[in-house]
């Protein structure tokens with residue numbers, strides 16, 4: 001095509017070499033004609049100008065770890081930001097915290113390394129951490145992603161000082177707090193986040209991770225409900241994460257464990273166990289011990305033998321148990337990847353819904369009933385105290401995949417009727433837009449339409465996402 005510039009090598013035609021950029025972790029495959037890897041804001045603007053002249057839509061990509069197809073192009077041009085991964089500046093503040101200004105394509109692994117290198121013994125961190133560490137800061141902000149610690153550290157907005165966004169007009173806008181909501185969680189439809197100043201906070205002085213195992217899901221659910229109803233606290237520590245992993249997920253993880261470097265040394269899980277709860281406690285040792293003792297007692301009341309629990313502390317060990325939790329979505333995605341090789345129409349089919357006002361037990365029963373009614377296999381993991389589980393349908397055929405969509409719609413209808421939320425942290429992208437067709441409220445859609453009109457009337461950025 002004419003617009004492919006050979007001279008300055010900013011834009012490349014799509015060839016086999018770039019095929020991996022047509023797909024993300026949702027395993028939804030798209031199409032594009034060209035791709036670029038800008039190295040700075042000036043290059044973003046040059047590429048934008050070329051595309052705009054020809055009304056070619058641009059799909060923005062970070063780490064492509066998204067699971068709703070929002071970084072997958074349907075047509076046109078791909079702008080991949082992985083080369084924009086530098087630290088621009090940083091500041092150590094008087095209260096011992098700090099800020100770091102980064103280009104948006106930096107991923108979490110590199111961000112952590114840079115924070116460690118720059119702030120050394122100050123032991124600072126950036127709390128919004130989805131478990132996937134190859135996600136970029138730009139992608140995390142664009143999807144409003146949340147990690148296992150989200151219910152403690154709360155909103156991503158608290159940890160951003162300033163953003164720079166390249167709008168469709170070609171103007172760079174410095175966005176501050178009042179306007180964050182026009183960028184955060186908008187899946188790139190209002191422009192490219194090019195640079196971000198992140199607020200870093202002090203790490204908790206200690207973290208313990210305790211994994212409790214249960215021989216049946218009902219006991220585990222009652223345990224979660226008991227903790228939810230009376231969350232143990234102490235003066236100097238708090239529960240920092242509370243994750244649930246079911247039997248199907250445990251089986252998927254155990255099956256692949258020998259090939260997964262970070263977790264292969266963890267002990268094998270007894271076959272009698274049906275599920276586990278992974279709990280982190282953050283704070284000072286004494287307070288942590290108090291909460292741990294309380295949790296041990298409650299878990300024992302629901303038939304989890306404290307002698308079978310894994311208890312770890314220290315960053316290296318915590319990293320391993322976090323990696324075990326992360327292996328739940330990872331192995332579910334690998335299952336889908338295998339099925340996709342048999343039938344290209346199969347993609348990830350996972351829920352991202354939460355419902356505040358029913359018990360965990362009732363929620364999980366609803367999921368189990370649905371899976372059995374439709375004759376489907378699915379794995380379940382997610383955030384226990386927030387009643388926010390990710391049910392991943394594991395279809396063996398396209399027919400089962402279609403049934404899975406029907407089932408997710410049925411659950412979504414129930415959640416909407418009962419004050420639940422059907423999209424929490426993964427976004428809508430292209431996949432959920434299709435799955436939830438006709439279910440997203442007019443008000444919700446209108447908000448996006450208003451933003452599009454304000455910032456990108458020609459629909460240059462991320463055409464096909466949400467709207």
Ligand SMILES: Cc1cc2nc3c(=O)[nH]c(=O)nc-3n(C[C@H](O)[C@H](O)[C@H](O)COP(=O)(O)OP(=O)(O)OC[C@H]3O[C@@H](n4cnc5c(N)ncnc54)[C@H](O)[C@@H]3O)c2cc1C
Pocket residue numbers: 024025059060061062063064065066067070071081104105129130131132134135136137138139140141142143144145146147148187188189191192193194326329330333425426462465
């Ligand atoms: C195994 C696994 C586990 C996961 N666990 C979690 C989890 O615990 N919590 C959670 O919330 N998510 C989770 N995710 C989903 C995913 O990691 C997040 O959605 C992540 O934030 C996406 O970041 P990314 O850089 O990969 O973005 P991409 O996938 O590349 O893009 C996602 C969206 O952001 C837009 N975008 C990317 N960069 C920019 C930018 N600079 N400017 C404007 N728009 C941009 C893209 O256009 C797209 O719409 C998981 C994914 C995997 C594969």
